[in-house]
Amino acid sequence: MHWRKLLRVLHRDIGYIATGLTIIYAISGIAVNHISDWNANYKIKKTTQKIDAIPTDVSKEEMINYVLKTLNISEAVESSFRPSPTELEIFLKGKTIHLNYESKEVTIETVNPRLLLKETNDLHLNKFKGAWTYIADIFSVALIFLAISGLFLIKGKNGIKGRGSWLTLIGFGIPIIYLLLYNFVL
Amino acid sequence: MKNLVLFLFLSVLLASNTYSQEGVNYGKKLTLNEKTPISELFKNPKQYSGKIVQVEGLIVKVCEKRGCWIDIASDEEFEKIRLKVDDGVIVFPLEDKGKIIIAEGVFEELIYTKEDLIEQGEHQAKEYGTKFDPKTVTSGKVEYRLKGLGAIVK
Numbered sequence: 240m241h242w243r244k245l246l247r248v249l250h251r252d253i254g255y256i257a258t259g260l261t262i263i264y265a266i267s268g269i270a271v272n273h274i275s276d277w278n279a280n281y282k283i284k285k286t287t288q289k290i291d292a293i294p295t296d297v298s299k300e301e302m303i304n305y306v307l308k309t310l311n312i313s314e315a316v317e318s319s320f321r322p323s324p325t326e327l328e329i330f331l332k333g334k335t336i337h338l339n340y341e342s343k344e345v346t347i348e349t350v351n352p353r354l355l356l357k358e359t360n361d362l363h364l365n366k367f368k369g370a371w372t373y374i375a376d377i378f379s380v381a382l383i384f385l386a387i388s389g390l391f392l393i394k395g396k397n398g399i400k401g402r403g404s405w406l407t408l409i410g411f412g413i414p415i416i417y418l419l420l421y422n423f424v425l
Numbered sequence: 426m427k428n429l430v431l432f433l434f435l436s437v438l439l440a441s442n443t444y445s446q447e448g449v450n451y452g453k454k455l456t457l458n459e460k461t462p463i464s465e466l467f468k469n470p471k472q473y474s475g476k477i478v479q480v481e482g483l484i485v486k487v488c489e490k491r492g493c494w495i496d497i498a499s500d501e502e503f504e505k506i507r508l509k510v511d512d513g514v515i516v517f518p519l520e521d522k523g524k525i526i527i528a529e530g531v532f533e534e535l536i537y538t539k540e541d542l543i544e545q546g547e548h549q550a551k552e553y554g555t556k557f558d559p560k561t562v563t564s565g566k567v568e569y570r571l572k573g574l575g576a577i578v579k
Contacts, residue, residue: 278489281519317523320485320498322505328485330523350519366516 243391250388253381260362260378267363270356280357284349293340303329306338310345452515453575455479455529463499463506466532470569473532477574480506481527484517484578490552492516497526510573517578525579530571538565 240248270279290309294302303319306329320328329336337346361367365375390399390407397403457479466473466480485505486496494509495517508528510517537545542562550557 274490281489283489283519318483318525320483320505321503322485323503330485333520335522350522352518352520361516364513364516 243394246388247392250385250392254385257378257381257385261382263359264363264378266356267359271360271363279360280353282351282353284351285346287344287346289343290345291343293338293343299327302327302338306336306345310336310347312336448577448579451517451576451578452510452573453529455527455575455577457529460527463497464501464504466506467499467501467504467569470532470534474534476532477529478532478571479527479529480571481525482506484521484524484526487517487519487522489519492518495521495526497528507568507570508573508576509570515573515576521578526576527579528571528573528576530573533570533572535568535570536565537568539563542566 267279273279290306294305297305299319299321303316306327307313307316312331314331314334317330317332319330322328325340327338327340329338333350335348335350337348338344362371362375365371390403393399393403395401399407457477459479460481461473461478463480463482466478480497482497482499482505484495485498488494491512493512493516494507496505496507498505508530539562542565543559546557546559546562549555
């Protein structure tokens with residue numbers, strides 16, 4: 240088989256296999272690229288309200304029951320914690336209730352994972368470690384192959400000896416110029 | 426092709442954040458047989474500074490951004506200790522808040538100047554969208570934390 244034909248076959252087939260992960264990594268890449276602007280994994284909502292009265296001289300468990308009854312929350316309590324003598328935190332599934340005894344303010348924090356986005360981020364950032372590390376490495380090698388093989392797929396004026404060379408140089412130039420500007424000018 | 430798909434599927438299952446009857450494992454396997462009460466670490470910090478200890482407690486806070494630290498409640502009321510890991514080495518999900526953890530780490534003594542604390546306060550306020558008044562910081566402080574190595578969350 241001619242080497243260019245073999246290259247096209249490999250580029251095509253490896254390209255098909257890499258499609259799924261490329262889309263996953265690209266979507267996750269956009270999400271975590273803006274990590275300073277938002278939480279890419281979780282939707283966190285906080286609401287604060289005041290309650291009228293706080294009972295005194297009650298146990299932690301009695302206070303928890305009182306707060307839940309006042310807020311009309313029926314979900315099961317998983318655990319609780321007193322960060323200070325004037326604070327109480329109640330942990331429910333996907334929810335934390337924080338009570339300040341002095342101000343009588345209750346903050347309810349609800350945490351929901353961003354469906355599919357959290358999973359793609361976990362894959363992209365290799366949260367799982369172990370075998371996934373090797374899968375991600377194999378995918379990276381596949382991307383390198385796709386990039387380099389792509390340079391030689393086309394012959395003639397649209398190939399690497401023609402306009403392809405200029406476009407490839409532009410592609411390398413963008414990050415290099417940015418780094419130079421960032422380090423020496425900006 | 427079918428073998429490749431099967432291989433990939435099995436590989437994903439064999440993740441190192443593995444599930445066991447005890448709970449979810451993070452990081453390195455636990456090595457110690459004895460737990461040290463967190464209150465004991467705070468009472469005798471010099472004795473434990475630089476040493477690997479194993480603690481057990483309730484996770485009361487998780488870093489929202491990168492899951493790179495958690496706060497573990499002490500056996501003593503109103504007390505907690507921070508367990509910090511390097512970004513990406515262990516990622517604690519927010520869902521772990523309110524769960525029991527057994528963790529091992531190196532007990533560290535950190536000395537912060539007033540300027541360090543102001544910078545920290547500004548960073549946390551920015552991260553959590555809260556307000557921070559630098560005037561509330563009047564001096565430096567010594568903080569104790571665990572540099573996390575491994576954990577099991579039940």
